[in-house]
Amino acid sequence: MNFDVSVLVRGVEGIADPEGRTIERALGVLGFPGASAVRVGKIINFSLAADDLASARSEVVEMCDRLLANPVIERYDITINTAPAS
Amino acid sequence: MNFDVSVLVRGVEGIADPEGRTIERALGVLGFPGASAVRVGKIINFSLAADDLASARSEVVEMCDRLLANPVIERYDITINTAPAS
């Protein structure tokens, strides 16, 4: 089966986010002072061939732990959907 | 009112995604050959003070057009939720 996987990787709470801060400052200068608490993350989309949803999920968890996220400073959220048959 | 905004910025179709390609290769090497069509995007979360949903949305569209995405290489998707009253 084919699955559409989306992994959202974000900094853990309390870790500084220089990119978010810079964007926040720039938005303020551009006339959007209402924006605050800007945080930037990364989203990784891919399709995955796997036997079933459970094995897809466990494979993606392993991918995250080993490659996609750095557990020391990042956390991740996984979304998996069954890909529409094409 | 306060809104939780999430802007997803991705490369437009047809533009190379070197980061996605590299991750795909690395996943293959690590023993996950089932992953394909890897694309990487950026997600920008922030809270926004605005009068109502419509004005929040139009403000975020403007932010995207002016700063958050480069239309030559990127497209964006906006999600806005009402922030839980605290």
Added chain:
Amino acid sequence: MSITDITELISKDARHVPLGLLDKEYGSIIEVLGRVPTDVELAMYSVMWSEHCSYKSSRIHLRRLPTKADHVLVGPGENAGVIDAGDGVAVALRIESHNHPSFIEPYQGAATGVGGILRDIFTMGARPIALMDPLFVGPLEDAQSRYLLDGIVRGVGGYGNSVGVPTVGGQITFDRCYERNPLVNVFCLGVLPIDRLVLGQASGVGNLCVLLGSRTGRDGIGGVSVLASAGFREDEGGAKRPSVQVGDPYEEKRLIEACLELLDAKLVVGIQDLGGAGLACATSETAARGGVGMDVDVLAVPRREPGMSAVEVMTSESQERMLAIITPSSLDQVLEVCRRWEIEATVIATVTGADESGVGHLRILDGPDGPVLADVPARSLADEAPLYDRPMLEPANLDERRDTGPANALVSSDYSEDLKSMLVDPAWIYRQYDHQLFVNTIFGPGDADATLLRLAGPGISHTRKGLAMSSDANAAWCAVDPRRGTRATVAESALNVSATGATPMALVNCLNFGNPEHPQVMWELSETVDGMAEACSALSIPVVGGNVSLYNESAGRDIDPTPTVAVVGLIDSVVRRPPSIGWIARDRIILLGERSANVGGSRWARDVHGVRTGQIDEVDLAKHKVLCEFVAQLVREEAGAEVAPGLVHGIHTVGDGGLGVALAEMSVASGVGCEIDEIVDHRELFSESVSRAVIATGRADELISRARSMGIAAIAVGVAQGDRMRVSQLVDIGLDELSSRFHDRIERALGEIASH
């Protein structure tokens, strides 16, 4: 309070234990204060009296290093050493380690290591113009070591490149002793007009302390006491995560510019960076150095997160912050400069006078008139940590370890293959670093034995002088004999600098060692300091600064003693590019220095045969000094004249990998092979006896007779020619293969090019 009272207090109260303080240290605190410390006081003592901040295990040894010379303006003890380079220009230099953080999170660990050392330099009033990054990781065959190397290199580049300071050199060592404890040392050098020199001192009762830069978050709390001052046990990486800091090079870039502008405008009385131990360190050190007190309003400190306690604020190691001491009348101008550079600036403290007995107190207040959370003699935090003369023990099996017999009995079936396996081009590393910014780089990484820069930079007067620098370390030599190994390391570094025509002027060192509670490690440290002192005295190179990193151990195994040194030298006039490590077809190849067939302590014995024992040759330091001066003179003649005498075409010192690796690198650099007939013994090819250099020349007789007239041994070993490297019956390798094995080593290991 009586001793028994204190003992009783300690036994009831275990607050100090999780902070890494010993019972007797807690007792000393109670004795200093005459009472039980508050939480804020205790937290400040725990970070300031940590190994990392107080050098409590190493201080009594470091005193033996020679630190004086006429040109030394600032020696050890300040944020950086400073030397006079003439013409109103001074040079500030320092080296630091960021070992433990780089193991936990290689990118951010290395990045914040760069950030920290930069602040040590610009806090002296110098503009940072050069970084070097000696790195030590496990073998490339080990997957975790490859991951660490990749992250560390990205981190150094990610920070250095965008902060706008070029990384102009460094070193890379692969050895299994670093497998679970990589070392990231970072050297920085800055230049300044002498009259901008400023010290990290508070003075002037009523003066204000302004905190500049990033907001304070919960990053790196207890980093110095919990992280840098204890080893890693098996699988402990995770538990120490809260100490990870994230660097922001853009904030640092603006901080550099703002601080230099404040100093140029004479708006600052004293300034100090915030590094390990954060505000506790910056406030107590500046007050102690100036013999004054300080009232800190901890509520005034801008925070990144809600709900932070005073303890957290005082000990946070959030990056990119500085503390400036200014007169109240200059506040508006200071704020204006900071506003221009988009730097947050907040008055957080005032300078107070000493008490009737001459002691300046650091007081932490919760709000301008709020309750006093801490009141301690500033000096007791900064200067009065307990000093330990820890037990030392010479290892029992020294004779066996130093026996050169086993190494010298080794033979291989294919010396060509041995040599190829020993070649590593660090270009994969330095290609990821901006190494040309400021257009000063005459010899960048990979070009010569040392980096050579124009002595120039924004804001200082232009000269024709050159500034040479080399960072060196060889733990394998030191593991067998730390004293002799360190002498050889200093000698090698001085010769590298001399090979670009410069005279060595100053040295900084980073002593990376294992657990100081192991008596053998303390013996190694002590021997190393003695070796460094002997070499620096004999070669007239003052030690102007250093850093000690202890507890480099993993799962109970200490790393090999790794003293890193960086020598900086000056050359009066560079009007042409001096000769580098290439040669020209038909050059004669001359070896300067004594021949040796001892492969004890060599990389060949260690990496090819797994034999880690055997002494290296002793360096005759008096003779070595003559060699350094001779080599520098030869190169200066080529660099300083509009028309070069053309005696020296190429030069390369012999070090790690011996003559074989030196000749291979010269062949690859020039694209011309060589025919070496004088070397017939494989041991001579791989011996790492220092105090030797290879010179390529078209006028061999002249060169040899000049050398011999100085009492320096010199022989012709072969000629540069053809497209193969040939050494008697030992080695025969085509240049193409030699080049690809050299250039591709790291990429291949990382899978960035397919392996054969």
Added chain:
Amino acid sequence: MSVNIAIIRFPGSNCEFDIEEAIGKLGANAHIVWHQEHDLSGFDGVIIPGGFAHGDYLRCGAIARFSPVMDAVTRLARSGGPVLGICNGFQVLTEAGLLPGALMRNAGLRFVCETVEVEVTSNHSPLTSQVALGTRLRLPVNHGEGNFTCDEATLAEIESGGQVVLRYVDNPNGSLNDIAGISNREGNVVGLMPHPERAFDLVVGSDDGVPLLASFVRFVEEHVASHVAVGRA
């Protein structure tokens, strides 16, 4: 008469002093201008130097284009004034819409600092107007995001319009059609990833950047002369 060239300094610029020194050696007056300035009258040409204008976390040059000085740069460019962007300056000019296309992360995802060979492929720019077509130059590159890209229509247009002024001989970053530098259609605005100011003296290894920057200064001088002539007529 020596011309006045503004070198724009953002808080994160870092090559401004290097280009100032190079332009000074060519006999023009180089002035460093803070990004908060609104007015560039009195300047005959503009250079945006390398660096990391505003930290460049979001996209290189994305925030820089909103600095007040960029309105003045845009006015000068639209009125035919010579504008040069080097490295980060090139990124700023594409973000500001003064040059077509965009610069993405290098194909290898690694920062590259090395000396590469480029070939002059068009004279239709201030940087190359005085340099023979086909000239090969050795110039340092130093960037993490130098991978030029654009859509097919734009590519066809810049190729046919002679707007590709420099091409890599051996592509270090994956850029489309080996593009190292481009000009606008009018030929007065030019951007390139390599650093000509870093190749300005044989002591540091190469002086191949001299003809390019000398060409730029000459172009500025001619632009001034033609305006003076127009003004008189």
